[in-house]
Amino acid sequence: MNILQLEEVVKTYDKTVAVDHVSFSIPKGRIFGLLGPNGAGKTSLIRIITSITRADNGKLFFDGQPLQSIHSERIGYMPEERGLYKKMKVGEQLLYLAQLKGLQYRDARNRLRQWMTRFEIMNWWNKKIDELSKGMQQKVQFISTVVHEPDLLILDEPFSGLDPINTNLIKSEIRELNRKGISIIFSTHRMEQVEEMCEHIVLINQGRNVLTGEVNEIKERFKENIFRIEYSGDLPSELDAMDAGNHQFSIVSRRDHSLRVKVEEGGDSNDLLRFLIQKGVHILAFNEVLPSINDIFIRVVEGDDIQG
Amino acid sequence: MKKLWLIIQREYITRVRKRSFILITLLSPIIMVAIMTLPALLVSFAGDDQQRSIAVVDESGAMGDEIEGNGKLIFDVREEPLEDLRKRYKELGFDGVLYIPGLEEGASEVRVTYYTEDQLSLSLENSIERAVADRFEDYKMQLAGYDQEIINSFKTKVALQLREQYVDENGQLIEKEKKSSAGVATVIGFVAGFIIYMILIFYGAMIMRSVMEEKTNRIVEVIISSVRPFQLMLGKIIGVSGVGLTQMLVWIILVTVLMSVVGMFVSVDPASMQDAMNNPMVQAQPSQMGQVEEMLDIVTSQNWGYIIPVFLIYFLGGYFIYSSMFAAVGSAMGDDLGEGQPLTFVVMLPIILSIIMISPVIESPNSTLAVWLSMIPLTSPVIMPARVAFEPPLWQFLVSAVVLIASAVLFVWLSGRIYRVGILMYGKKASLKELGKWMFYRE
Structure with a gap:
């Protein structure tokens, strides 16, 4: 079951196509990475999903139903550029935003108390936003995004501007929410965070969906059959002939007691290992090198840009 | 509907709670009454009693x-x-x-x-x-x-009594009940027109600033992921109109109370005090006391039950037209006020024009110019209240009010269409042409 499903979504501004026939679906209860270079159309997509704007064409389904603005109450959205009313008090502001998300006053107040106690900021209730540091404001913003317990959480660069301690706090909160079954769209440029957090990704470039799928599956798809070998002692000199004599393997790079070897099509990693052992190489480690999401991102986007 | 109400509440409460609002609301009438009565008070305390x-x-x-x-x-x-x-x-x-x-x-x-x-x-x-x-x-x-x-x-004491009359279609002579004075009507006209002018500019600018602030703050994205942009704009306009009404209500009450208190204090009625400002000899001349009473009589005999509702209709109509335009302009601007100057000027132009035309209109309140200016919805909010004490024909009032209300609805709707695009546009310098295009954008 998908929490969100997009079918051939199109959005045009003036003459620019911001979203160009994008389709993907987000399985319920997953953390989903929405990736793409600047200006790729991520924000436009998010605005369509949050009902801020409407798609020109295509279909969107939220939890199986055609997306309507009423669904915005089941979505929590934290935009990249954070915004709060600077002159308003923390408590009032959060109450206001929670009620706009459809919570009743009493309910909103109780939940906010819980959240603020949990984040140890209960004593800020009567402080004005502009009296708080940037990091503190982020916490307030995060609470405002999740207080109505949305089914889908959309976080645009949620860790930007946070110190490592608060980053960890928010990270564990996101995981906690995810454990409770909340689906999360996580939009970022920081690929190491994608690897750490996401199970599924979609990569948008120039308004188009250029890559989508499960992170592990994508890595599998993009892997180049490169293996990293660590060894002790010296490497026999005849190993250099490995390329010449046998076209099944080729050395990609060579560093101090470490080799990267590509197993060409038709080759087998076991053959490589056997070959090395036969030659008397003392092997300490042998593992497959999977491409990082960062590598995949750059490869796909650059390749796409050349084509486009 | 519930969310619109939440927005109205927030816009209203955060403003009326501000210290600056409370100070201005409470101090202005005190200062106004002081300016009006101080000369009279000085005269009466100068030892004359x-x-x-x-x-x-x-x-x-x-x-x-x-x-x-x-x-x-x-x-x-x-x-x-x-x-x-x-x-x-x-x-x-x-x-x-x-x-x-x-x-x-x-x-x-x-x-x-x-x-x-x-x-x-x-x-x-x-x-x-x-x-x-x-x-x-x-x-x-x-x-x-x-x-x-x-x-x-x-010795003969002469008192001029003015009786307004007209001949109806049947040739019957109809006399109006009201005692009239062109002077009083002029003052009422100027004051009414000027108050509306001030309110339109002041609250219009307030709306514009507030929209710009929400946009540059980016809070607007959070809000409109919960409500429609139009609801946010409408809620803001309605909330701020409540602030304006509150302020006026407080002013009316305070001025009335203060005037009667001061009046008791110096045992002169407010009208004569006003008069004393221009002529310090009034009090000492008992023969003029009669005139003062007469004046007061004229003021109270004005048809306030007619003037005040008309004033409110034009205040609200004008307010909705201009504040929605200011909201649209504010949405198109970034945090730089200067860059939106030409747009702001376009919006303010008709208001400034109205206040310039108020003098010729009051001089001849039934001229063609006056009639036309009180029909055009961009000028009527200032011009019609300025004419109301001269009792324009009912049909003119009805036509003008219908045009005004219809235009208010239209302007709010059109501005909403600009607003919803503008608040999401960043780093783009918007021209008037651009705003026009936004109106026709699909959502």
């Missing part, structure tokens, strides 16, 4: 045995020589000595002298002059052979 007895040395013989005082002034014609009295007037219980020299025959001017240690207020000086002049007038007439009774019968 104190009784003065004056010794009179009369060499003309015109004064007879006594001069008629006026409660505050008591004259006593004495036999002692002037020098003697000037030295001893205090011992005798007088406040001063008035010397009246002999009158040459046929003289039309006489210079009298008042000796005293005290200061003499303008109104007191005036009262003494008048009292002596009255006496001379009677004296001269007596000399000419008229009996006092005949002299009294010469």
Whole structure:
């Protein structure tokens, strides 16, 4: 079951196509990475999903139903550029935003108390936003995004501007929410965070969906059959002939007691290992090198840009 | 609907709670009443209420045995020589000595002298002059052979009463009940037009700033992921209109209360105080008190039950038209006020035009110009209230009000279409043409 499903979504501004026939679906209860270079159309997509704007064409389904603005109450959205009313008090502001998300006053107040106690900021209730540091404001913003317990959480660069301690706090909160079954769209440029957090990704470039799928599956798809070998002692000199004599393997790079070897099509990693052992190489480690999401991102986007 | 109400509440409450709002709302009427009444208060505290007895040395013989005082002034014609009295007037219980020299025959001017240690207020000086002049007038007439009774019968008090009338289609003469005064209507016209002008500019700018702030703050994205942009804009406009109404209500109540308190204090009614501002002699001249009462009568006999609702309709209509335009302009701007200057100017132009035209309109409130300006919805919010005390024909009012209300709805809708695009546009300098295009964007 998908929490969100997009079918051939199109959005045009003036003459620019911001979203160009994008389709993907987000399985319920997953953390989903929405990736793409600047200006790729991520924000436009998010605005369509949050009902801020409407798609020109295509279909969107939220939890199986055609997306309507009423669904915005089941979505929590934290935009990249954070915004709060600077002159308003923390408590009032959060109450206001929670009620706009459809919570009743009493309910909103109780939940906010819980959240603020949990984040140890209960004593800020009567402080004005502009009296708080940037990091503190982020916490307030995060609470405002999740207080109505949305089914889908959309976080645009949620860790930007946070110190490592608060980053960890928010990270564990996101995981906690995810454990409770909340689906999360996580939009970022920081690929190491994608690897750490996401199970599924979609990569948008120039308004188009250029890559989508499960992170592990994508890595599998993009892997180049490169293996990293660590060894002790010296490497026999005849190993250099490995390329010449046998076209099944080729050395990609060579560093101090470490080799990267590509197993060409038709080759087998076991053959490589056997070959090395036969030659008397003392092997300490042998593992497959999977491409990082960062590598995949750059490869796909650059390749796409050349084509486009 | 519930969310719209939440927005209205927030916009209203955060503003009326501000210290600056409370100060302006409470202090303005106090300052206004002070400006209006201070001259009158000064005059009344300048010692006029104190009784003065004056010794009179009369060499003309015109004064007879006594001069008629006026409660505050008591004259006593004495036999002692002037020098003697000037030295001893205090011992005798007088406040001063008035010397009246002999009158040459046929003289039309006489210079009298008042000796005293005290200061003499303008109104007191005036009262003494008048009292002596009255006496001379009677004296001269007596000399000419008229009996006092005949002299009294010469005096006629004249009061002008204006009756407005018209002949209806059946040839019947219809007289209007209202007492009218062009002067009062002019003042009401100016004040009404000017207040609306101020409100449109002031609250329009407030809306614009607030929209810009939400946009540059980026809170707008959070809000419109919960409500439609139009709801946010409408909620803001309605909330701020509540602020404006609250302020006006407080002002009306405070001014009324303060005026009556001050009025009790100096035992003069507010209208005469206003008058005292222009003419400090009013109080000292009982003959003018009648006019003051008359004036007050005219003010209270104005058809306030008609003027106030009309004022409110045009205030609200104008407010919705202009504040929605200001919201649209604000949404198109970044955090830089300067870059939106041309747009702001376009919006303000009709308001400025209206306030310039208010003078010619009030001068001839039924001219073609006045009628047209009170039909066009961009100028009618200032012009129609300025005309209302002159009682324009009912049909004009009805047509103008319908046009105004319809335009208000249209402007709010169109502005909403610009607003929803503008608040999400960053780093783009918007021209008027651009705004026009936004109106036709699909959502």
